[in-house]
Amino acid sequence: MLGLFDKSHKIKGTVVLMPKNVLDVNELNSVRSGGVGGVVSGLFGAVADVTGQVVDTATAILSRNVSFKLISATSTDAKGNGKVGKETYLEKHLPTLPTLGDRRDAYGIHFEWDANFGIPGAIYIRNYTYDEFFLVSVTLEDIPNQGTIHFVCNSWVYNFKDYDKKDRIFFANKTYLPSATPGPLVKYREEELEILRGNGTGERKEHERIYDYDVYNDLGNPDKDVKLARPVLGGSSTYPYPRRVRTGRKATKKDPKSERPASELYMPRDEKFGHLKSSDFLTYGIKSLSQTLLPSLENIFDSDLTWNEFDSFEEVRDLYEGGIKVPTDVLSDISPIPVFKEIFRSDGESVLQFPPPHVVQVSKSAWMTDDEFAREMIAGVNPNVIRLLKEIPPQSKLDPTLYGDQSSTISKEHLEINMGGVTVEEALNGQRLFILDYHDAFMPYLTRINALPTAKAYATRTILFLKDDGTLKPLAIELSKPHPSGDNLGAESKVVLPADQGVESTIWLLAKAHVIVNDSGYHQLMSHWLNTHAVTEPFIIATNRRFSVLHPINKLLYPHSRDTIQIIWT
The missing domain is CATH 2.60.60.20 (PLAT/LH2 domain)
Incomplete structure (x- = not known):
């Protein structure tokens, strides 16, 4: 046999x-x-x-x-x-x-x-x-x-x-x-x-491939400072999500519902960036070298430069025009690694030089124009927030018992100055007025933000007009902040109109800057993290827990979810 x-x-x-x-x-x-x-x-x-x-x-x-x-x-x-x-x-x-x-x-x-x-x-x-x-x-x-x-x-x-x-x-x-x-x-x-x-117990180890659910209970660090305490996101009957991959770390001493923060967070091993793409070498390498390189870079700049801030537009332009000169002793430590030969020149000249954006290549001041300001609302990273305007003035949905009167102070007269003879009624009926509205999103947090020694912000509303050539034109920006005597007393608002000369042009430019700050912050927290990654992560966990690699749905979803958890936590 x-x-x-x-x-x-x-x-x-x-x-x-x-x-x-x-x-x-x-x-x-x-x-x-x-x-x-x-x-x-x-x-x-x-x-x-x-x-x-x-x-x-x-x-x-x-x-x-x-x-x-x-x-x-x-x-x-x-x-x-x-x-x-x-x-x-x-x-x-x-x-x-x-x-x-x-x-x-x-x-x-x-x-x-x-x-x-x-x-x-x-x-x-x-x-x-x-x-x-x-x-x-x-x-x-x-x-x-x-x-x-x-x-x-x-x-x-x-x-x-x-x-x-x-x-x-x-x-x-x-x-x-x-x-x-x-x-x-x-x-x-x-x-x-x-x-x-997995079995839902214990602290996860690097080599494990366990997909389990947990709430976002590691956003703060109350053991370090009570001011760094943060609420737990998810898990309630009203708001069961978002959910993240469970790590099983020990609880903080001052808040047993929160996990201790960690420099390296567990995630299922195959979710971490590997070296499937050559770009992963670059990203992983730069991040790993940061502890050596950044202190040297700090000394390159003027001693009064705050490392995580720019003091002038010239410092920003230097990243594109002159790069950063890295000392030769730093280069000698990293030059044997092949990937860094592509980043750092051996003589230390013009390293970390970034390619300039196309709009800056055309004109260094093009980013300051109203046309570019409006174009980036659609072509930028956060195009999903702009909405068709249906009424003047725009209305707030904040609870008036908590925040008082939050009505907009933008009037028809503010808008029609720059509408080329078109009335507000005609524009509303023709669906030609749009709004980028960050008023309600930021107003509840402005008192705390503006109490910080290094931060000042407004909540903004921006009204735009659809021109005959299909482009958008900003008509007005409303800057709002809470009443100084209390959030429940309503908003203090100022409407800023377009200007290209004198002090008014500088105020208009600053108003646009506040809109961009709102847009950037909202994009990172809401559009990008909450509405994209935090929504996606529970589906990724569920896919791996319920669908075997043999299941057709697993194979269908894998290319779309790969690397997503790493991006969420990076």
Whole structure:
């Protein structure tokens, strides 16, 4: 009787993976302490394998230290689960394939197989090495009656001791609804989902891939200062969302409902930016080097410059026209890293020089014009807030018992001055008046904002007119702030009209600046984070908890949700 495997027949395979990121934070710390040479030689040097043959470091480390076992999708063991094949190991490092990107390495592998084993549907992988690696794919070739089977993995694989089940499982690149899953794979599909869901206890570790829900209870730091306490967002019956990935950190001492802040937040490992794109090297590297580079950059500027602020427009223009000159001793520490050769010149001249925006290339003062101010409301980063104006004056929805009279002071007379003979009634009926309204969004917070020593702000309303050529023209900006005797006494407002000469032109420019500040703040917190990322994150968590990688919905959503959690928390 034939055994499980026919030794005379082997399946050939190719494994594509990437070693641990060359720009990992820990390795960059070695750079900071002067250990560049050791890091580079360790990553890119050559060593001898067990036979004495000189091979590249990656081959010596990974060969015989990463094992694979096939799991059948058509044949079962005594318990009715898919048969598990014999353990086999990575073999020789293959020449770089032309389709592979930076730092991707291909390895050969062979699996013993016979007809009784059936068609492989999954693979167990065990990493015996100390460091994790990013598994890109596994391809099996020349399987009788099947041809080629692809396993698209795109996942980090840590040392087997980090996993309760020791082995990581990956499924063939096919889709099945739960009811249509091949019987031998049902158990493995369910076990993988259990791992992704976790048990809801304990503090999450870096290597884990657990998707669990929590409220936003880590926005403040009451242990450091009572003024830094922040409310918990989500979790109430009225406002159950937003929800984030649970980290399980310890509670703060002064607020048991809040978690202690941390410099590095847990997120499922595969959600972190990897090195799938060359741009990730750049982003990750610059962030990691910041502790070394930024103090040096601080000394480059005048001593009276606040590091996180610009004192003049000239300092902003210098980033585009002259760049920043970095001391040669800083450059010598980072120049051995290839990616930074593209950023920093060896002589320290004109480094960190940014390409100027197109509008500035045309004219350095073009950004100050009313045309550009209005154009960016549609073409800028926050185009979803501008609305059709339906009545004059615009109305507030703030509770008058808390905030008093918040009625707008913009009148028809303010607007018709610059409407070229068109009346407000005609413009309203023709749908030609629009409003960018940040009054209600900012008014409840202005008392606290303006109490800060370095911050002053208004709540703004901006009225725009649709011209015959299809462009927008700003007609008026209303600047409002709470009554100095109390928020409940209403708003103090001033209407500013367009001007191009004298003091009035400067006031008009400042009014537009306040609108842009409102727009930028609202975009970051509301349009971008709350209405986009905070809405999306619970769906990403739910997708990974409820839909196996074999589920067609998972494969449909993955390209759209990939990297989103990292962006939310960065």
